[in-house]
Amino acid sequence: MTVPATVAELVREFRANGRIVIVGASLAGLRAAEALRDEGFTGSLTLVGDEPYEPYDRPPLSKQVLKGWVPADHTKLPRLREVSAEWRLGVAAAGLDRATRQVRLADGEQIPYDRLLIATGTRARRWPNPDEAALDGVYTLRSRDDAAQLQKALAARPSRVLVIGAGFIGSEMASVCRELDLSVTVVERGSAPLVGALGGVIGKIAAEMQREHGVDLRCGLGVSSLEGDGSGHVRRAHLSDGSIVEAEVVVASLGSIRNVEWLEGAGLASGFWGIGCDAGGRAFDVNGVVTDSIYVAGDVARAPHVLYEYQFLAMEHWDNAVLGAAVAAHNMVNLEPHYRPHLLLPGFWSGQFGVNIKSVGVPPFGDEIVFTQGSVKERRFAAAYGRRGRIVAAVTFDHGRWLEHYARLIEQSAPFPPPPPGWDRPDDMNSMPAEFPPPGVPTELPDVVLTGHDPNERRAEFRPRSR
Numbered sequence: 382m383t384v385p386a387t388v389a390e391l392v393r394e395f396r397a398n399g400r401i402v403i404v405g406a407s408l409a410g411l412r413a414a415e416a417l418r419d420e421g422f423t424g425s426l427t428l429v430g431d432e433p434y435e436p437y438d439r440p441p442l443s444k445q446v447l448k449g450w451v452p453a454d455h456t457k458l459p460r461l462r463e464v465s466a467e468w469r470l471g472v473a474a475a476g477l478d479r480a481t482r483q484v485r486l487a488d489g490e491q492i493p494y495d496r497l498l499i500a501t502g503t504r505a506r507r508w509p510n511p512d513e514a515a516l517d518g519v520y521t522l523r524s525r526d527d528a529a530q531l532q533k534a535l536a537a538r539p540s541r542v543l544v545i546g547a548g549f550i551g552s553e554m555a556s557v558c559r560e561l562d563l564s565v566t567v568v569e570r571g572s573a574p575l576v577g578a579l580g581g582v583i584g585k586i587a588a589e590m591q592r593e594h595g596v597d598l599r600c601g602l603g604v605s606s607l608e609g610d611g612s613g614h615v616r617r618a619h620l621s622d623g624s625i626v627e628a629e630v631v632v633a634s635l636g637s638i639r640n641v642e643w644l645e646g647a648g649l650a651s652g653f654w655g656i657g658c659d660a661g662g663r664a665f666d667v668n669g670v671v672t673d674s675i676y677v678a679g680d681v682a683r684a685p686h687v688l689y690e691y692q693f694l695a696m697e698h699w700d701n702a703v704l705g706a707a708v709a710a711h712n713m714v715n716l717e718p719h720y721r722p723h724l725l726l727p728g729f730w731s732g733q734f735g736v737n738i739k740s741v742g743v744p745p746f747g748d749e750i751v752f753t754q755g756s757v758k759e760r761r762f763a764a765a766y767g768r769r770g771r772i773v774a775a776v777t778f779d780h781g782r783w784l785e786h787y788a789r790l791i792e793q794s795a796p797f798p799p800p801p802p803g804w805d806r807p808d809d810m811n812s813m814p815a816e817f818p819p820p821g822v823p824t825e826l827p828d829v830v831l832t833g834h835d836p837n838e839r840r841a842e843f844r845p846r847s848r
Contacts, residue, residue, distance in 0.1 A: 388716050395495070396714050399424040402484055402492050404474045405500030405640075406430025408438070409679030409702040413498055414464040416710035426466040427492055429484065431473035434525060440699060442528035443550055444732060447557045449536060453529035474501070477647040482674065495674065496713045499644075499656060499664065500706065502680045503637035503697060508545075513607040518615040519631045522550055531632065535561060539629035542566070543618055545604050547574035549731045549828060551634030552587065556733035559594045566597040566626050568604055568618075571818060578828060579740070579776055581816025582750050583764070586757060586778070594734045607631060637697065639681050649675065650837040654695045655683040657836025660722040662709035665836040676713055678705040683832055687724060688791065689746055689773070692831040696727050726788055727829045730781070736760050739781040741788045742774030743829050744815070751798045751812040754805045755780050762807065763787065766815055767797025 386394070401417060403410045406428045414428060430436075437456040445451040469486065476485035483491045505521035508514035518539075520531045535542070535558070542558050544551045547569035558565035571577060573584030574591060591598045603621040610616045618626045641651040649672075650657035650665040656677045657665040662684070664675040677684075679702040683695040708723035728741045747766030755762030755778075763783050766774040771794045775787035783802070790799050798812050 392714065392716055395424070396420070396422045397424060399495045399714075400427075400493060401425070401496050401498065401713065402427045402429065402494040403498045403500060404429045404484060405498075405502055405679065405681075406432070406468065406470060407436050407500070407502055407679070407702075408458060408699065409500035409502070409706040410498070411436040411458055411460075411464075412703050413500060413678055413706035413710045414466055415461050416707045417714060418462060418464055420711055420714045422714045426464065427469060427494075428466050429469045429472065429474055429486065429492070431471070431487075432524065433471035435468075435470070437525055439523070442525065443522055443553045444557070446528040447522075447532050447535060447554070448560060449532060453525045453532065456525065474643045477644055477649075479647055479649075479672075479675070496676065497674060498662075498676045498678060498706075498709055498713065499681060500677070500679045500702075501640035501643070502702075503639050506633070506635040506638050508607065508631075508633040508635070510606065513609075513615075514633070515613075516607060516609040516615040516631075517613055518629055519607065519633065521633050521635075522554065523637070531630075534630050535563065539563065541626070541628045542630045542632065543568065543604075543626050543628035544632045544634055545618075546634035546636070547571070547587075547591075547598070547600075548578065548634060548636065549575065549729075551632070552591070552733050553731060554632050554634060555591060555596050555598075556594070559596060559734070564595075564597070566599065566628065567591065568602050568620060568626070569598070569600045570603050572600055574598070574600075576816075576818060577745070579744050580747075580750060580766075581818075582813065583776060584816070586760070590734050590736065590760065637680070639695075641681065652837070654693070654830060654832040655681045657693060658682050658684050660684050660686075660724060661712045661720045662705065662723060663712065667837055669836050676709040678702065678709040683836075684723065685834070688726070688794070689743055689831055690834075692834055693836060694727070694743070695830045695832055696725070697828045698727055698729050700728060701725055726791060728784070728788070729828060736778050737781055738776065738778055739784050740774065740776040741784050742766065742772075742791045743831060744774040744776060745817050745829070746831055747773045747815055748817070749797065749812045750815040751810060752807045753799060753810065754783060754802055755807060757807070765790075765797065765799050767812065770797055771795065772797045772799050 436458045475487045505523035541564040574587040576584035639655045658677040662676040680697045683693045685691040686694040730739045749767040761779040763777045
């Protein structure tokens with residue numbers, strides 16, 4: 382009779398001889414590869430990436446690169462250690478065969494795996510009319526190439542830039558244009574900038590900030606069409622109210638699309654919001670059954686979160702990619718009971734119009750807001766979001782040193798309104814409706830989304846924003 386191998390023996394065997402494939406060679410993919418080697422994995426490791434470049438940092442693209450401070454090709458991510466991997470760059474994954482455990486590449490090659498990490502992230506949503514999107518001067522901003530082309534266009538001093546969408550990227554774009562002393566018009570279908578991510582109360586402040594800095598901000602409108610000249614260069618945009626904006630550069634900031642199309646037919650819980658997985662990064666199949674060999678990390682992952690009623694949370698944040706990759710890597714080379722959960726409290730920052738905006742938690746989960754510190758008039762304040770009597774998120778404008786305090790309150794499910802701080806109290810500390818738009822109201826998509834309780838939920842439907 383054969384004696385079953387112990388858990389420790391199975392782990393040692395896999396760490397020495399297993400085959401791991403990571404699809405997605407950006408931040409999450411690189412950090413996962415490094416974490417796997419740190420965990421003692423010495424087997425075969427392959428990273429697949431559709432871009433020809435080694436992993437690079439994306440946040441500087443909408444800030445330092447567009448301002449001309451840093452060339453787009455100088456954003457390479459630092460290597461924290463040697464990963465001794467086979468890099469397949471410039472070729473996209475085209476399919477997944479779970480029965481034979483193989484990833485099919487666009488060039489026809491099949492790469493076998495014992496465990497697979499999906500970290501394919503997102504891409505920018507293009508302008509929905511292909512002919513108009515192909516006009517010279519129409520851009521999106523997601524990749525290194527996007528940033529390099531857009532920086533060159535801004536450096537040519539266009540007479541006016543049109544930004545379609547006032548989410549974080551669109552608002553940062555408008556800020557960069559004003560810093561470069563370029564005329565800029567922002568068209569946002571919602572009632573204010575950032576309204577989908579931070580609500581109408583904060584959105585009104587963001588709108589005032591943009592207009593004070595000379596942005597031609599037009600809310601509650603869409604762009605019906607783009608028009609080019611005889612040479613194929615964009616010249617003007619027709620808005621839904623019949624008005625026309627003359628512009629030489631148009632930036633479509635319409636949110637992102639999660640890169641899951643290559644998984645069609647693979648039987649995973651993948652869709653509009655990404656790939657459903659458990660808190661340890663293990664992917665669910667279409668029936669909600671957790672897989673043993675497929676893991677997910679980064680922007681494309683959506684997992685239940687204990688602090689938010691176990692709803693599935695999708696996050697397009699830098700720290701989510703880094704920490705989620707580390708958890709997935711650990712769990713890939715360990716077995717129960719040594720799995721770890723990835724229960725990150727979401728956080729982000731954005732620099733625009735001279736103000737550092739930071740947030741922690743999930744603001745759209747809240748339905749109330751209260752200013753807890755500082756001065757709205759001076760654009761230096763902290764505000765907390767609440768739901769059903771507890772604090773669920775916070776946002777700060779140039780008051781980020783207090784964010785850790787609010788994070789601890791959120792993690793402890795502290796009451797809302799939260800206990801007032803000992804100093805720097807605003808004149809009005811009464812809670813009020815946060816004014817998030819109801820589901821289905823057109824606006825920019827927030828970077829953190831609670832998508833429901835079903836790992837295979839497919840209720841979301843994309844409708845072109847301006848057609």
